[in-house]
Amino acid sequence: MVANVKDKAVIVGIGNTKFSKDSGVSELSLAVQAVKAAIDDAGLKPSDIDGMATFTMDTNDEIEVARALGVGELTFYGRSHYGGGAATSCLHQATMAVATGMAETVVVYRALNGRSGHRFSGGVSGDITTADAIHWGWYMPYGLLTPASWVAMFTQRWMHNTGVTKDALFEVAHSTRVYGANNPAAFFYGREFDRAEYDAARMIADPLQLFDCCQESDGGSAVIVTTPERARDLKQPGVSVRGVAQCAAENQEQMTSFYREEFAGIPEMETAAKNVYEMSGLRADDIDAAVIYDAFSPIVLWQLEAWGFCGFGESGDFVKDGALRTDGRLPTNTHGGQLSEAYIHGVNGIVEATRLVRGTSVNQPAKTVNHALVTSGVGIPTGGAILGRMD
Amino acid sequence: MTTEDLKAFEDKIYAFVGREVCPPTPAKDAVNGAMIRQWAEVIGDTNPAYTDDTWAATSSRGQTIAPPAMMYVWGQEGFAVTTGRAPDAQSELVNLFNEHGYSGVLGTNVKQEYFKETSPGDTVVMAMTIDNISERKTTGRGPGYFFETLATFTNQHGEKIGTQRFKVLKFIPQEQPAAAASEETLQVPTRIASPRGHDNKWWWEACDAGKVLIQRCKNCQTLRHPPRPMCGECQSMEWDSIESTLEGEILSHTQIHHPKIPGYQYPLICAVIKLAEGTNFMANVVGCEPSDVHIGMKVKGVVEQVDEKTMLPQFYPA
Amino acid sequence: MSDYKTLTCADVSIGDKLPPLDIDITTGLVVCGALATRDFEPVHHNKAAAVATGLPDVFMNILTSQGLMTRFATDWSGPEAVVKSLDLRLGAPNVPGMVMTMTGEVTAIDSDNSTVDIAVVGENNIWGMHMQGSVQLALPQEA
Numbered sequence: 091m092v093a094n095v096k097d098k099a100v101i102v103g104i105g106n107t108k109f110s111k112d113s114g115v116s117e118l119s120l121a122v123q124a125v126k127a128a129i130d131d132a133g134l135k136p137s138d139i140d141g142m143a144t145f146t147m148d149t150n151d152e153i154e155v156a157r158a159l160g161v162g163e164l165t166f167y168g169r170s171h172y173g174g175g176a177a178t179s180c181l182h183q184a185t186m187a188v189a190t191g192m193a194e195t196v197v198v199y200r201a202l203n204g205r206s207g208h209r210f211s212g213g214v215s216g217d218i219t220t221a222d223a224i225h226w227g228w229y230m231p232y233g234l235l236t237p238a239s240w241v242a243m244f245t246q247r248w249m250h251n252t253g254v255t256k257d258a259l260f261e262v263a264h265s266t267r268v269y270g271a272n273n274p275a276a277f278f279y280g281r282e283f284d285r286a287e288y289d290a291a292r293m294i295a296d297p298l299q300l301f302d303c304c305q306e307s308d309g310g311s312a313v314i315v316t317t318p319e320r321a322r323d324l325k326q327p328g329v330s331v332r333g334v335a336q337c338a339a340e341n342q343e344q345m346t347s348f349y350r351e352e353f354a355g356i357p358e359m360e361t362a363a364k365n366v367y368e369m370s371g372l373r374a375d376d377i378d379a380a381v382i383y384d385a386f387s388p389i390v391l392w393q394l395e396a397w398g399f400c401g402f403g404e405s406g407d408f409v410k411d412g413a414l415r416t417d418g419r420l421p422t423n424t425h426g427g428q429l430s431e432a433y434i435h436g437v438n439g440i441v442e443a444t445r446l447v448r449g450t451s452v453n454q455p456a457k458t459v460n461h462a463l464v465t466s467g468v469g470i471p472t473g474g475a476i477l478g479r480m481d
Numbered sequence: 482m483t484t485e486d487l488k489a490f491e492d493k494i495y496a497f498v499g500r501e502v503c504p505p506t507p508a509k510d511a512v513n514g515a516m517i518r519q520w521a522e523v524i525g526d527t528n529p530a531y532t533d534d535t536w537a538a539t540s541s542r543g544q545t546i547a548p549p550a551m552m553y554v555w556g557q558e559g560f561a562v563t564t565g566r567a568p569d570a571q572s573e574l575v576n577l578f579n580e581h582g583y584s585g586v587l588g589t590n591v592k593q594e595y596f597k598e599t600s601p602g603d604t605v606v607m608a609m610t611i612d613n614i615s616e617r618k619t620t621g622r623g624p625g626y627f628f629e630t631l632a633t634f635t636n637q638h639g640e641k642i643g644t645q646r647f648k649v650l651k652f653i654p655q656e657q658p659a660a661a662a663s664e665e666t667l668q669v670p671t672r673i674a675s676p677r678g679h680d681n682k683w684w685w686e687a688c689d690a691g692k693v694l695i696q697r698c699k700n701c702q703t704l705r706h707p708p709r710p711m712c713g714e715c716q717s718m719e720w721d722s723i724e725s726t727l728e729g730e731i732l733s734h735t736q737i738h739h740p741k742i743p744g745y746q747y748p749l750i751c752a753v754i755k756l757a758e759g760t761n762f763m764a765n766v767v768g769c770e771p772s773d774v775h776i777g778m779k780v781k782g783v784v785e786q787v788d789e790k791t792m793l794p795q796f797y798p799a
Numbered sequence: 800m801s802d803y804k805t806l807t808c809a810d811v812s813i814g815d816k817l818p819p820l821d822i823d824i825t826t827g828l829v830v831c832g833a834l835a836t837r838d839f840e841p842v843h844h845n846k847a848a849a850v851a852t853g854l855p856d857v858f859m860n861i862l863t864s865q866g867l868m869t870r871f872a873t874d875w876s877g878p879e880a881v882v883k884s885l886d887l888r889l890g891a892p893n894v895p896g897m898v899m900t901m902t903g904e905v906t907a908i909d910s911d912n913s914t915v916d917i918a919v920v921g922e923n924n925i926w927g928m929h930m931q932g933s934v935q936l937a938l939p940q941e942a
Contacts, residue, residue, distance in 0.1 A: 211740065212740065213740070213742065223675075223676040224675070224676060224678050224680060224681050225707070226675075227674075227675025227676055227677075227681065227685075228675065228707045228763060229751075229763055230672075230673040230674070230675060231672045231673060231674060231675055231791060231793055232672075232751050232763060232764055232765050232793065233672070233737050233742060233745045233749045233751060233765070234735075234737070234751040234763060235673065235742065236737075236740065239735055239737055239751065242735035243733050243734070243735050243751065243753060243763075244733070246733045246734055246735055246776070247732060247733035247753075247776065250733070250776045292738065292739060292819075293736075293738040293739070294738055294739045295735045295736065295737050295738060295739075296735055296736045296738065297735075346763070348732075348733075348753045348761050348763055349706070349707075349760070349761050353732070353733070353753070354733075516835075519834075519835045520835045520836065520866065522835075523828065523831045523832050523834075523835040523863075523866075524832070524835070524863065524866040524867060524870050525822075525867075525870065526866065526869075526870040526873070526874075527874075528870070528873050528874075528878050529803060529878050530873075530878040530879075536803065536878075540878065540879060541879055541939065548866065548869060549869060549882040549885070550862065550865040550866045550868070550869045550882075550885065551836070551862075551866075553836075553862065554835075554836045554837050554862060557836070557837035557838060557839075559837060559839060560839045561839075562839050562840055563839050563840075563841055587889075588861060588889050589888065589889055590886075590887065590888050590889065591861055591865070591886075591887050591889070592884070592885070592886040592887070593865070593884060593885045593886075594883065594884045595881075595882055595883055595884065595885075598881065669855050669856050669894065669895060669896040670896050670897075670925060671896075740924070741821070741898045741900070741924040742924070743896065743897065743924055743925045744896060746823060747821055747823065747898050748821075788896070
């Protein structure tokens with residue numbers, strides 16, 4: 091069953107902090123800077139915010155963000171779980187809150203010192219004592235304890251089943267870096283990158299090499315969601331949430347769903363895609379550009395298949411035809427993605443998808459972007475959203 | 482220490498500069514193939530210039546050579562050092578430092594220069610002096626002095642074959658609270674263990690005892706792994722387990738290159754294995770070249786002790 | 800002998816990276832390395848003696864580290880290269896259970912004397928830098 095919240099919530103403000111490898115400030119500081127930037131972008135005041143949505147992984151309590159910013163009452167606060175899988179889940183939460191009237195103006199935020207503070211690449215450890223640790227316990231003693239290693243395990247099997255090669259992984263890695271090289275906010279700004287450098291880079295967990303993996307970054311990103319009525323009075327053209335969904339599929343584990351009949355695939359994203367299409371009344375053909383969660387290069391390929399831009403196993407040829415490039419079928423990760431702009435857990439992706447619809451991306455495609463797709467991290471419960479111009 | 486005391490102490494130590502630690506002394510054994518081979522095996526150095534007579538005969542050198550890094554090895558005193566070293570100028574200097582509280586010792590730099598290669602049959606002759614002593618320095622370890630020995634090496638013909646400069650810091654160790662010291666004794670890392678709770682403790686305890694179990698629903702007999710409290714097929718909470726034969730086939734695999742985690746042995750291969758019983762299982766593959774691991778490969782597991790604290794199933798090529 | 804190739808200066812550029820080398824630090828390597836270099840200091844073969852100095856276990860002696868450093872360089876250059884010098888700054892001990900990763904890069908080339916300088920770092924995965932320094936090799940003149 092798909093609840094219909096089509097066009098009941100509108101993104102009216104976006105904000106990023108500076109992205110860096112050492113912010114020198116607290117995560118709370120990054121969070122309030124990002125939220126303030128989004129509020130300013132929208133032409134709102136902090137006291138206009140009455141709802142918040144963030145990640146369970148975020149260390150910034152809603153009430154701390156609210157007090158620091160001078161937000162008054164909050165009538166909605168909800169968190170989404172599962173790492174980068176939470177990116178569009180936060181948008182999902184905000185949309186539900188706004189559509190039901192639980193809140194009028196909700197800010198989605200994520201801020202982290204992902205490089206100078208806790209680094210995900212360090213892996214999970216026995217120090218954590220949550221129930222989650224029991225799950226990681228099936229992998230830690232064997233040394234399978236970093237995100238790259240989990241994704242590598244899926245990638246190896248998916249490449250084996252489909253025959254897709256490293257050429258396709260390189261195209262994902264290269265296309266985002268070309269975008270990033272043109273984005274002054276990106277780590278890869280002004281940086282050259284070619285196949286020789288890609289091939290020469292250190293192996294992380296085979297088949298993934300260094301440039302198949304995203305950055306680790308310090309920074310924050312925020313977007314503000316409100317009702318269509320309120321949106322009409324604000325500074326920016328509204329970017330409407332046409333459809334949004336989240337899904338945890340059968341036999342799901344966090345990053346280690348190795349116990350399915352076949353694990354070369356992301357059924358949770360297929361379900362989310364089906365539901366977003368149904369809610370929005372749109373199809374893959376209607377999507378003009380995309381921000382596809384790219385913690386690692388191969389996961390972009392799987393998502394292209396899950397969202398029906400091509401069939402299973404066809405994403406390699408799809409991208410090698412230049413589909414992800416600015417003049418291609420589906421300009422993707424035009425900010426440089428998490429591979430080349432910064433890793434803000436996908437919320438910087440919602441910011442970029444909003445820009446694509448507004449027409450303000452630093453790498454804006456020549457064609458009109460009526461609809462942009464934005465997705466969450468995969469290998470975990472995930473989701474996505476289609477954004478379009480507010481009527 | 483007063484300024485006068487310090488001056489007196491420094492006068493004494495600086496008097497050691499230029500003193501001979503040992504006169505030119507021929508090594509007890511000539512350069513020889515047996516010691517070279519042993520060194521090459523342990524270091525893992527397959528350079529044919531050291532151990533392959535046939536290759537060496539046709540090389541530009543015409544014969545095998547000793548690894549240059551063995552230059553100092555030939556003159557080593559030997560097993561006697563286990564019960565202490567014979568007194569010499571260096572030990573006198575060290576004792577003088579120790580008596581004045583500079584009991585810490587840290588080798589900081591070693592530089593060798595090589596002028597001429599040696600081959601089996603050559604005799605290495607070593608002489609050593611105390612070359613220089615620094616002024617008093619404040620270091621991260623504590624206040625101290627660097628002293629440097631200079632060893633010169635010649636062959637049986639009197640030709641200079643190399644030098645070695647070895648720099649040592651003698652320092653006053655920083656005061657450390659006695660209690661903290663014992664806690665800070667560093668542990669050899671072991672693999673990260675799984676936490677153990679109600680739903681998995683029994684499984685890991687069986688693993689400690691050398692068995693891999695698979696949880697089985699008592700009601701509908703469905704196997705499940707990893708263990709969980711309820712059967713997803715029939716919702717029964719009654720379960721027992723069977724022991725796996727650990728025969729299986731690789732469904733996917735990855736070699737972990739980076740980061741290298743303390744306590745793990747590399748190369749490290751992780752694989753998802755379909756066990757003969759039908760459940761999937763993640764474990765390490767060992768006993769073959771990483772490049773030999775492939776999807777569809779038949780493997781057979783055995784529970785082994787992988788470090789001081791850890792029993793784990795490890796899968797070998799079947 | 801045709802199996803073995805040795806680089807010449809013409810094959811090498813400043814900035815060239817040597818293939819990284821991972822060394823598993825095992826008790827066997829520490830103890831046998833000490834014996835193979837006639838270094839019978841108890842801290843390299845007797846755990847109790849090493850523990851008394853505040854370390855958790857026996858630790859690698861300098862001569863073994865020097866050997867690994869020259870091996871790393873000549874594995875890359877080939878067997879006709881002549882090692883001219885080895886300059887090491889010593890850091891954290893190598894103790895069994897660790898992995899030391901050696902990386903290196905060409906920093907200077909002197910074509911007149913046919914020598915290359917290589918900067919080498921050996922870093923273990925627990926305490927960081929074990930040794931850092933340079934190796935100078937004389938490469939054969941071009942044929």
